[in-house]
Amino acid sequence: MLKNKTALVTGSTSGIGLGIAKALARQGANIVLNGFGDVEGARAQVAALGVEVFYHGADMSRPAEIEDMMRAAADRFGRVDVLVNNAGIQHVAPVEDFPPERWDAIIAINLSSAFHTTRLALPAMKAANWGRIINVASVHGLVASAHKSAYVAAKHGLVGLTKVVALETATTGVTCNAICPGWVLTPLVQKQVDAKAAALGVSNEEATRLLLGEKEPSMQFTTPEELGELAVFFCSPAANNVRGVAWNMDGGWAAQ
Ligand code: NAD
Numbered sequence: 001m002l003k004n005k006t007a008l009v010t011g012s013t014s015g016i017g018l019g020i021a022k023a024l025a026r027q028g029a030n031i032v033l034n035g036f037g038d039v040e041g042a043r044a045q046v047a048a049l050g051v052e053v054f055y056h057g058a059d060m061s062r063p064a065e066i067e068d069m070m071r072a073a074a075d076r077f078g079r080v081d082v083l084v085n086n087a088g089i090q091h092v093a094p095v096e097d098f099p100p101e102r103w104d105a106i107i108a109i110n111l112s113s114a115f116h117t118t119r120l121a122l123p124a125m126k127a128a129n130w131g132r133i134i135n136v137a138s139v140h141g142l143v144a145s146a147h148k149s150a151y152v153a154a155k156h157g158l159v160g161l162t163k164v165v166a167l168e169t170a171t172t173g174v175t176c177n178a179i180c181p182g183w184v185l186t187p188l189v190q191k192q193v194d195a196k197a198a199a200l201g202v203s204n205e206e207a208t209r210l211l212l213g214e215k216e217p218s219m220q221f222t223t224p225e226e227l228g229e230l231a232v233f234f235c236s237p238a239a240n241n242v243r244g245v246a247w248n249m250d251g252g253w254a255a256q
Pocket of ligand 1: 017058188189
């Protein structure tokens with residue numbers, strides 16, 4: 001379905017971003033990877049699906065590096081057809097103890113980076129009259145949890161940005177939508193499981209059960225593979241008129 005198209009996924013060396021990159025690659029899209037950590041492992045997993053892979057190590061907190069990445073992606077593949085804004089970080093603390101530099105980093109990486117990639121990708125998408133912008137927000141783009149001020153603010157902001165871009169592209173072949181996962185067992189969440197296990201003096205299994213039990217009625221993690229399939233749907237012709245939605249995959253979290 002995505003043969004001869006290019007998908008750029010920010011924060012795709014791990015977790016959800018890597019899952020979405022692989023799902024889009026299975027549809028034939030060439031992939032621009034981004035993120036830190038095990039770059040070669042991610043590159044090998046995507047290349048094994050038979051598509052071309054290009055990596056750019058832009059730090060999503062730095063607009064000049066984002067500009068360089070978008071230019072490099074266009075130089076390499078001609079255009080970015082599918083943009084997935086996925087890079088994100090978390091910090092958990094009460095507002096009065098929240099380090100201001102962590103606030104700034106979360107707003108920059110989880111929200112402002114999507115503004116920069118979107119403004120840079122849109123002209124070519126509009127010229128081609130086809131494009132897909134998929135913002136990986138969170139159930140925290142719809143509801144709040146204590147001690148996550150920056151994350152909840154950034155994700156609500158990302159859902160707002162999604163709606164504005166959807167309106168500005170509504171008469172074109174470009175769509176913009178958000179995905180709102182509940183808990184997904186990635187390194188970002190394992191840190192929160194570890195913190196709970198340490199704070200309560202319980203096992204990893206018990207901490208996991210408590211974490212799910214607080215918020216997620218299904219008592220199940222959503223997987224990067226399931227989120228990848230939702231991204232594929234947003235790219236499909238059936239989703240041509242799906243615009244500005246914030247689609248939960250949260251085991252019933254926001255239904256409560
Ligand atoms: P993860 O830690 O496994 O992956 C995060 C990715 O972002 C990695 O590739 C990392 O290298 C990259 N990254 C971090 N800082 C970066 C920076 N400054 N510049 C470029 N890349 C950077 O986390 P994940 O759980 O896969 O999270 C991916 C997205 O999904 C995030 O936006 C997160 O908020 C969102 N999300 C996660 C969950 C969950 O339960 N895991 C739930 C809802 C939403």
